[in-house]
Amino acid sequence: MITADLKGKKALVTGAASGIGLATAELLARMGAKVAINDLARSERLPKEVERLRSTGVDVIAAPGDVGDAKDAARMVETAAAAMGGLDYLVNNAGTPGTDRPIPPSDLERQDEAFWQKLLSVNLIGPFRCVRAAAPHLKKSRGAIVNTASISAFGRGGSSSVYCMTKAGLVSMTKELARGLAPEVRVNAIAPGLVQGSNWQCRWTEDEVDSDVANIPLQRPGKIEDYAEAIFYLCAGAPYITGVTLMVDGGLSI
Numbered sequence: 001m002i003t004a005d006l007k008g009k010k011a012l013v014t015g016a017a018s019g020i021g022l023a024t025a026e027l028l029a030r031m032g033a034k035v036a037i038n039d040l041a042r043s044e045r046l047p048k049e050v051e052r053l054r055s056t057g058v059d060v061i062a063a064p065g066d067v068g069d070a071k072d073a074a075r076m077v078e079t080a081a082a083a084m085g086g087l088d089y090l091v092n093n094a095g096t097p098g099t100d101r102p103i104p105p106s107d108l109e110r111q112d113e114a115f116w117q118k119l120l121s122v123n124l125i126g127p128f129r130c131v132r133a134a135a136p137h138l139k140k141s142r143g144a145i146v147n148t149a150s151i152s153a154f155g156r157g158g159s160s161s162v163y164c165m166t167k168a169g170l171v172s173m174t175k176e177l178a179r180g181l182a183p184e185v186r187v188n189a190i191a192p193g194l195v196q197g198s199n200w201q202c203r204w205t206e207d208e209v210d211s212d213v214a215n216i217p218l219q220r221p222g223k224i225e226d227y228a229e230a231i232f233y234l235c236a237g238a239p240y241i242t243g244v245t246l247m248v249d250g251g252l253s254i
């Protein structure tokens with residue numbers, strides 16, 4: 001486990017009442033940062049997790065809001081930055097598969113206009129909305145952005161083709177914003193493979209998971225803490241890295 005002294009740093013992590021986002025918020029807070037934990041206002045986990053983390057002595061606040069809603073996303077970022085007195089790190093982690101079971105690429109009927117709009121708005125425009133609102137704060141602090149993409153962005157399939165395309169867009173956005181916000185702000189992404197320990201809405205059968213694990217050189221799914229550590233590194237370390245999407249998949253994509 002790598003460590004850093006993040007006292008005085010302020011972070012906002014979206015989609016952080018659960019899974020990779022929660023593990024990231026917890027890690028940044030344990031290293032001394034003040035962390036705003038975003039999730040949907042209707043999330044029952046959000047107040048519970050904020051309370052649980054506070055009881056361990058770390059400095060976290062709730063930042064409820066929907067990144068899939070333009071006004072709400074901007075309001076949420078502004079409120080969080082004002083409450084913390086600035087922003088050093090933005091982790092764009094909120095995402096949705098929009099389906100409980102994988103949709104095969106051949107099923108065009110289920111990948112309709114409404115499905116496209118939902119996934120685009122949460123997975124792709126959502127991060128851009130948060131960046132737009134956070135950019136002045138991040139430029140001032142010479143901060144960093146990390147986006148949670150997915151190995152599904154690179155052609156090996158995922159919960160649906162639309163999901164894969166939104167994550168491919170996020171990989172491209174990472175490069176565009178790295179140019180657009182340089183030299184003050186570094187912008188990177190991680191591409192998780194199999195995730196163990198999150199509450200991801202889309203479920204694969206045990207057989208499907210087993211056959212994927214059999215193809216992972218490191219022979220296990222990634223824990224949420226594995227992903228959090230990679231995000232932490234790209235936020236708090238990595239001073240000469242920008243525009244990169246780091247594959248964090250135990251070697252699955254090779």
Ligand SMILES: NC(=O)c1ccc[n+]([C@@H]2O[C@H](COP(=O)([O-])OP(=O)(O)OC[C@H]3O[C@@H](n4cnc5c(N)ncnc54)[C@H](O)[C@@H]3O)[C@@H](O)[C@H]2O)c1
Nearest residue numbers: 015018019020040066067068093094095150195198199200
């Ligand atoms: N689980 C996987 O298989 C997998 C694989 C690769 C990438 N990812 C990506 O990792 C990220 C985290 O997923 P996870 O596996 O930790 O799942 P998770 O479901 O445990 O966490 C996602 C969180 O995002 C929140 N969220 C959803 N829509 C939101 C919105 N509009 N505004 C704010 N919050 C919202 C959810 O309420 C949830 O708490 C996502 O971006 C996902 O696309 C997941």
